[in-house]
Amino acid sequence: MGKERGERKRCPLYQSVSRAQKRALYERAQGHCEWPGGCKESDISKLQVDHITPRCIARLLGWSKAQTNDPMNRQLLCKPDHQMKDATTRAKKEQVIYQMRGGMIRFGEHQ
C-alpha cells in the first residue's frame, strides 16, 4: 500500500497485463476479438483485455487475485464489444447479489 498518491483507490484485485500475456491471449483467441458472434477485429492494438467475471463480481464471490487474473478469466475484446459488455456488469452484479441472498437462479435472460 501507500503508492496511491491521491489516485482513485485501486481495486485489490487489480493486476496489470504484460505484453507477453496479451500476446498469449491473442494467440489463444486465434487473432481476433473473442466476443461471441464472430467479431472480426484482429488488430491487437485495438483489442483490450477483459475479465470475463468482472473484478467487482469476483470480489463478491471472494475470488483471490490469482483466480481473478487467471488467463481462464481473461479474454480479448475490441473496444465497442468491451463497452457493451461493461454496460451489462451492473445488472449481472445485482443478479449475483440476489442469488447470494438466496434468490432464484435465472437462466437465459437477456439484458
Ligand SMILES: [Zn+2]
Ligand atoms: Zn469485437
